[in-house]
Amino acid sequence: ELKVEQNPLFLSMQEGKNYTIYCNYSTTSDRLYWYRQDPGKSLESLFVLLSNGAVKQEGRLMASLDTKARLSTLHITAAVHDLSATYFCAVDGQNAGNMLTFGGGTRLMVKP
Amino acid sequence: IAGITQAPTSQILAAGRRMTLRCTQDMRHNAMYWYRQDLGLGLRLIHYSNTAGTTGKGEVPDGYSVSRANTDDFPLTLASAVPSQTSVYFCASRATSATDTQYFGPGTRLTVL
Numbered sequence: 001e002l003k004v005e006q007n008p009l010f011l012s013m014q015e016g017k018n019y020t021i022y023c024n025y026s027t028t029s030d031r032l033y034w035y036r037q038d039p040g041k042s043l044e045s046l047f048v049l050l051s052n053g054a055v056k057q058e059g060r061l062m063a064s065l066d067t068k069a070r071l072s073t074l075h076i077t078a079a080v081h082d083l084s085a086t087y088f089c090a091v092d093g094q095n096a097g098n099m100l101t102f103g104g105g106t107r108l109m110v111k112p
Numbered sequence: 113i114a115g116i117t118q119a120p121t122s123q124i125l126a127a128g129r130r131m132t133l134r135c136t137q138d139m140r141h142n143a144m145y146w147y148r149q150d151l152g153l154g155l156r157l158i159h160y161s162n163t164a165g166t167t168g169k170g171e172v173p174d175g176y177s178v179s180r181a182n183t184d185d186f187p188l189t190l191a192s193a194v195p196s197q198t199s200v201y202f203c204a205s206r207a208t209s210a211t212d213t214q215y216f217g218p219g220t221r222l223t224v225l
Contacts, residue, residue, distance in 0.1 A: 033213050042202060043155075045213040088155070090214070098143050098162055098206065099170070100214055104154040 002027045002093040006103035013079050014111055021074040021106045023089035031092035032072045033100065034063050036085045043088065047074075079110045114138055116217035118203050124223045125193050133188045133220050135203030143206040144186040145170075145214065146178060148199040155202070161186055193224045 003026040013019050023032070030051055035043040047056040049065035049072060056063050060083065062075045072089055086107045090100040119134045137144065146158040147170075157170030161180040175197060177189045186205075190197055203217040 031211060035216075042218050043216040045215070048211070048213050050211050099145070099157060099160055100206075102155045 002029075002091060002095075002101045004089060004091050004101050004103040006087075006089055006106050008106060009104060010107045010109075012109045012111065013076075015080055016078050018078065019076050021076075021087055021089075021108075023072040023074070023091075023103055025070050025072075025091045025101075027093060028067070028070070029091050029093055030065070030067045031094070032065050033090045033092070034072070034074055035088045035090065037088065037105070038085050046087075076108070079108075081110050081112055084108055084110045116203055116205060116215060118201075118217040118220050120220060121218070122221040122223075124225065125190075127194055127224055128192050131190045131193055131222070133190075133201055133203075133222070135186045135188070135217055136184050137186075137203075137205045137215075137217075138184065139205060139207070139215065140183060141205035141215070142183065142208045144180065145204040145206070146176070146186070146188045147202045147204065148172065148197075149202060149219075150199050158188065158201075193222075195224045198222060198224045 005024045032049045034047040037043045047063040052067040054065045060077045065072045086105045088105045090102045116137045142163045145160045147155045156172045159178040161167045164183045167178050201220045204214040206214045
């Protein structure tokens, strides 16, 4: 059974600081997805990582995938308040159900 | 293009009542999903459908049923609602390529009293 773990679960940081969110998963996969969820809203797709070594960047966020370590990271550079949200990673276990398995989420709060 | 629509946006329901949450997508995606999201428990898959005419059980299927009569619609039915089904419900869809991400609907907030 595929398990996906994120850490930290909660992150409070000051504007301007850098930090990394980690997403570990338990079985082989080369398909990993990051989502953002604002309070009271739905999930919005951020990044799609489809191979070992894949790196995607959008503004102050950069995601990478290491399939050998079964690890993805979401790096935040010079955080701003607008990045405050909950971030989820999800892994495609390439199972018969064509389903994604989600991590528990990391709630990010960026303080001015 | 609307993407995925869900109805109702929110609902308060008496325990024991039957309720159907509606989900429609206009992206012609083959795969569709229903999740519930509860504080501290993340997203949990209820049911899924890989293509019209087929459905499967997810992690927490008890008390819920689905149907997939066509590509666009994937309703979720609570036959006899219980308070533990109070949650936010998200419908999602995904293209057949499977390398594509899932797209989520806006959600339905359901309260069962």
